[in-house]
Amino acid sequence: MIKTLSITKTVHEWLFSVMPEGVATVVEWVIIAALYLAFFALAGLLLVWMERRIAAFFQLRLGPNRVGPSGLFQTIADALKLVTKELTGTDRADMFLYNLAPYFVIVAALVSLSVLPFSGSFQAFDINIGVFFIMAVSSIGVIGILLGGWASNNKYSLIGAMRSGLQTVSYELSVGLSILTMVLLAGSLQISEIVEAQRTGGWFILQGHIPAAIAFMIFMIAGTAETNRAPFDMVEAESELGAGFHTEYSGMKFAYFFLAEFINMFIISAVAVTIFFGAYLSPFGITESLPWLGVVWFMLKVLVIIFLMMWFRWTFPRLRVDQLLTLEWKYLLPLNLMNIVLMAVIIWLNWTI
Amino acid sequence: MVELDNLRRNDMSYFSDIYNGIKTLLTGMSVTGKYFIKARKEIITQQYPDNRDTLKMFDRFRGEVVMPHDENNEHRCTGCQKCEIACPNGSIEIIWDRGIDPDTGKKKKMIDKHIYHLSMCTMCGLCIEACPTDAIVWAQNFENSVYDRSQLTKVLNKPGSHVKAGVED
Numbered sequence: 310m311i312k313t314l315s316i317t318k319t320v321h322e323w324l325f326s327v328m329p330e331g332v333a334t335v336v337e338w339v340i341i342a343a344l345y346l347a348f349f350a351l352a353g354l355l356l357v358w359m360e361r362r363i364a365a366f367f368q369l370r371l372g373p374n375r376v377g378p379s380g381l382f383q384t385i386a387d388a389l390k391l392v393t394k395e396l397t398g399t400d401r402a403d404m405f406l407y408n409l410a411p412y413f414v415i416v417a418a419l420v421s422l423s424v425l426p427f428s429g430s431f432q433a434f435d436i437n438i439g440v441f442f443i444m445a446v447s448s449i450g451v452i453g454i455l456l457g458g459w460a461s462n463n464k465y466s467l468i469g470a471m472r473s474g475l476q477t478v479s480y481e482l483s484v485g486l487s488i489l490t491m492v493l494l495a496g497s498l499q500i501s502e503i504v505e506a507q508r509t510g511g512w513f514i515l516q517g518h519i520p521a522a523i524a525f526m527i528f529m530i531a532g533t534a535e536t537n538r539a540p541f542d543m544v545e546a547e548s549e550l551g552a553g554f555h556t557e558y559s560g561m562k563f564a565y566f567f568l569a570e571f572i573n574m575f576i577i578s579a580v581a582v583t584i585f586f587g588a589y590l591s592p593f594g595i596t597e598s599l600p601w602l603g604v605v606w607f608m609l610k611v612l613v614i615i616f617l618m619m620w621f622r623w624t625f626p627r628l629r630v631d632q633l634l635t636l637e638w639k640y641l642l643p644l645n646l647m648n649i650v651l652m653a654v655i656i657w658l659n660w661t662i
Numbered sequence: 663m664v665e666l667d668n669l670r671r672n673d674m675s676y677f678s679d680i681y682n683g684i685k686t687l688l689t690g691m692s693v694t695g696k697y698f699i700k701a702r703k704e705i706i707t708q709q710y711p712d713n714r715d716t717l718k719m720f721d722r723f724r725g726e727v728v729m730p731h732d733e734n735n736e737h738r739c740t741g742c743q744k745c746e747i748a749c750p751n752g753s754i755e756i757i758w759d760r761g762i763d764p765d766t767g768k769k770k771k772m773i774d775k776h777i778y779h780l781s782m783c784t785m786c787g788l789c790i791e792a793c794p795t796d797a798i799v800w801a802q803n804f805e806n807s808v809y810d811r812s813q814l815t816k817v818l819n820k821p822g823s824h825v826k827a828g829v830e831d
Contacts, residue, residue, distance in 0.1 A: 366697075
């Protein structure tokens with residue numbers, strides 16, 4: 310069953326009462342699209358600010374602190390600067406693909422946002438294969454990176470893009486298998502059902518104990534690799550490749566890649582929160598009577614996971630290509646397969662908490 | 663190397679590798695985590711124009727070369743010109759003369775002007791190392807910009823100053 314557009318019933322009913330059904334549906338689509346676009350921009354800017362601030366604290370610096378309170382508007386100023394920049398390109402670049410590439414990346418990120426359960430009643434697209442949908446759509450982003458690297462007519466961009474391809478192909482497997490481990494526990498791919506299964510039995514990280522903890526660790530490692538963040542940032546390894554696949558991009562097109570990177574981090578964190586930490590559910594049901602607090606809990610948990618990923622970034626050194634592949638194929642994948650069997654046995658014997 | 667090591671060890675090395683790997687990763691994260699927690703107190707960034715009144719540079723900071731004078735307007739420069747010879751850029755010029763020492767009545771070399779061209783100085787510190795009497799030292803000020811480059815040519819000894827008694831012995 311697909312419950313499309315279950316966002317805030319009152320707005321929905323009001324719209325349908327004042328205009329004919331077809332028009333109201335279209336208006337609703339537009340409102341939701343605008344909301345998600347606004348969220349995309351604002352969350353991206355906020356995450357960039359957060360990354361810079363947290364990086365600074367890890368290095369005993371201050372970070373941006375001049376524009377607005379605690380430098381909160383610094384990233385808005387940066388975005389304004391990028392909007393006014395000239396859009397440059399290279400000679401003999403494939404201009405069509407070159408211009409198309411950033412849109413692949415942001416559209417993939419935006420579409421994956423739509424299935425995230427921000428709260429019980431705020432989820433744009435509650436499809437019955439939700440988790441699968443996120444995985445399928447978010448891996449479209451790598452096409453954008455490959456196109457950008459290929460069309461730039463720059464060898465560093467191409468090397469960066471190819472590295473991204475090999476990295477995503479490898480680590481997609483681990484992300485998928487670790488999610489599958491948790492889907493075994495939930496018994497459904499639909500996001501809302503996965504969340505509701507955690508309302509009665511406790512968060513999956515507690516319900517599944519040992520295999521869930523292993524799956525969480527694998528998911529975090531593979532998810533960090535998926536988003537091309539340090540320590541897996543060979544795609545844009547500054548010391549080797551300039552800026553990697555977006556070396557030749559400037560202005561707003563560069564900003565699209567940059568924002569999409571942070572939104573992808575948000576999506577990975579949100580998926581982790583959904584399948585391990587009960588999405589919008591409060592810990593031990595302490596605010597069960599106030600369902601509107603769900604969005605606060607969701608954002609809070611996502612920010613904690615994002616902080617964890619930033620902590621990774623400012624702790625671990627970058628991996629070499631062969632180390633990256635060794636980690637995936639020799640360690641994460643066999644462990645993951647063992648973990649799935651362990652989870653299946655635990656569910657079969659009813660050893661879940 | 664790693665593969666060879668793995669072959670030599672027993673079969674359990676696969677899992678002990680994972681265990682050691684996770685342990686070292688957590689060690690690293692605890693180190694950076696401690697830094698993050700105490701970051702509020704130990705920020706090393708100097709917010710320069712704001713803390714201009716309280717900012718104190720460290721002892722070894724090389725701002726510009728100065729010649730300290732004591733309260734009797736006496737310095738320690740004997741006019742030996744070792745700093746002038748040591749300077750690779752020729753930023754030090756010493757104008758000297760032979761005068762009569764009032765105490766002993768003998769003729770003696772004494773400086774008229776110790777001229778220091780800050781505009782040519784690379785802050786290498788060779789003059790200060792070369793000085794046998796510690797007459798010139800580093801100052802800690804760094805706001806050296808001026809509107810006219812002639813102001814960068816400085817006379818280090820104050821007018822009317824003379825060498826401190828006993829420095830030459």
